[in-house]
Structure formats: structure tokens, C-alpha cells
Amino acid sequence: MPDSRPMPSIGKNCHELRVNDKNKTWRIIYFIDDDAIVILEVFAKKTQKTSQEVIDVCKKRLTRYKQ
Numbered sequence: 506m507p508d509s510r511p512m513p514s515i516g517k518n519c520h521e522l523r524v525n526d527k528n529k530t531w532r533i534i535y536f537i538d539d540d541a542i543v544i545l546e547v548f549a550k551k552t553q554k555t556s557q558e559v560i561d562v563c564k565k566r567l568t569r570y571k572q
Contacts, residue, residue, distance in 0.1 A: 512555075515563045519545070521555070534563050536570070543570050 512519040512534060522533040529549040536543040545563040 512563075514555075514560055515545070516567050519563070519567065523550075534559070536567055538570075543567075 509520050509522045512521050515534065516536065518537045520535055520537070522535065524531040524533065532546075532548055532550045532555070533544060534546040536545055543566075545566045546559055548559060
């Protein structure tokens with residue numbers, strides 16, 4: 506069963522969904538809006554900590570979405 510956790514470092518209503526595949530663990534960073542769920546990034550995570558580069562990309566995409 507996938508697990509999800511809040512990602513306040515990206516923004517309010519942002520979450521990280523963890524999905525285990527046969528060979529990898531995938532991460533889906535998403536934002537919950539009033540009428541949509543916006544996928545900000547999908548990647549295979551290899552370490553415990555989310556890289557700053559991924560966080561920055563997600564913040565940039567979230568800013569563009571909210572404009």
C-alpha cells in the first residue's frame with residue numbers, strides 16, 4: 506500500500522506519495538487544490554532525503570500553476 510506524507514518544505518497542501526515497485530521506490534510529489542490534484546514531479550528515490558534540486562523544481566512548478 507502506498508504511503509503519503511506532507512511536504513511543507515514545498516508548500517501548503519503539498520504531499521509526497523511513495524509507491525514501491527518491484528525494483529524501485531517511486532515518489533510522486535503533488536499539490537491538492539480545491540478542484541484538482543497537480544502532479545509536480547515523479548522520480549525514483551534512492552536516498553532518505555529529497556534532494557534540494559527536486560524541491561526547487563516543485564516550488565517553481567507550483568508557482569507557475571498558481572499564476
